[in-house]
Amino acid sequence: MFKILKYSFYDLVRSRWSYVYLLFYLLLGFALLFLNENISKAVITLMNVITILVPLIGTIFGVMYFYNSKEFTELLLALPIPRRSIFLGQYFGVAISLSLSLILGLGIPFLFYGLFQSDSIVDFLLLLITGSMLTFIFTAIAFYIGLSNENKIKGFGYAILFWLFMAVIYDGIFLISLIVFEEYPLDNLSLFATLFNPIDLSRVLILLKLDIAALLGYTGAVFQKFFGNFSGLIVSFFTLFLWIIIPLFLVKRKASKKDF
């Protein structure tokens, strides 16, 4: 697996798109810091960008890489290596190179602005960690969608639809259900619903760490109680972790049964 990972990573690190992605974050980081002149404010703006954009990029890159390397994957499948090594290797190659673009692209401008002297270093690190986890989650799901659909266009469509659902539609349904059922106690429901969407989960996690949970009103208090303490943090990270493990397990199962 590590050999495949190594070469997928090499291949990606040299692709133009990785640099475009890196450059985008570099520009974003510098621009935000220049405009805000304040690291913790920049972190908040970044959070909004990261929770929407990182999953989108992870999804698109994941599907694109999967379909583009299809013929090459067939060549690898004829070599004396188990199938799971091929797909897990490629997956980690994509996810790690994307995460690296994110970490370097945002890390460098923030280092320039004296991140280490700032109080926001923990918030910033949390932002990078959740951003990387979102990359891993959505790349895994993109790989699963790629494996399940022979048709490129269909696969692309499903992947984008999945992202749209998690980033936009889910919140809409969530909001409507809160309004429809406003007569009932909804604390647990909303907590539960948040856990089932990695994007929401990351957003809430960062908001709470930034101590602006008051923006969330009453539910904010419930969330604060849950996420704010140590065990809440553990549960949310564990859930994000499950969001990586379960799709990966599905990828492995699908890959072992598929005909190429």
Add this chain to the structure above:
Amino acid sequence: MISIENLHKNFGINQVLNGIDLSITKGQTVAILGPNGSGKTTLIKSILGMVKPSSGDISLAGMSVKNKWDYRENIDYLPQIANFPGNLKVIELIHMIKDIRGKGITQEDRFIEMFGLQPFLNKKLSHLSGGTKQKVNLVLTFMFDSDMIILDEPTSGLDPVSLIALKNLIASEKQKGKTILITSHIMSFVEEVCDKLVFILDGKIYFNDTIKVLKVTTKEENFEKAIAHLLTHAHV
């Protein structure tokens, strides 16, 4: 060496292989022929474990290949479509495949020279033409010197010089006593290189014998006509 028993494969309602029984002894060079969509590639991919058969069994040297991967150690496979990661250089790809297979001694230099690939070694794979990619593909296949070689459309895109080189190469591999499986649509190539023919139509074997026997049974002197005869009379 390869024995296939009652092999069936369907993709949804599409029955591709319909009870294939075949045994290939060591040292033979066998051509798998048939019209487009007859199941040649599916049969080859089943041997390689890339396609999972719906039923039936395949064994290599007496061992079933089901859910195994390490038996591929002894097979060199040339896939039909040569498409490689575009950002790697040719030499890097060769080193990569060597590294992944982890076999000690390889003979890539000999084949790089044979197919005249030296000027391309430091070029990116995305900048190569189709024929050059096919040559790289051939180097990747032959450099490992395994006992069994499977070639899926080896002639596609090759110039006449490389085609002659390929024919000579197959002849010398034959001399070493290797088992070789070839699919091709170029009949003159098949006639020149192969000892035996397996003709597949609609997922069934219609003919399995030497080229000589084919000519006698179809009463055709010309090999191409004999194959055409097989195609038009296959329903009998």
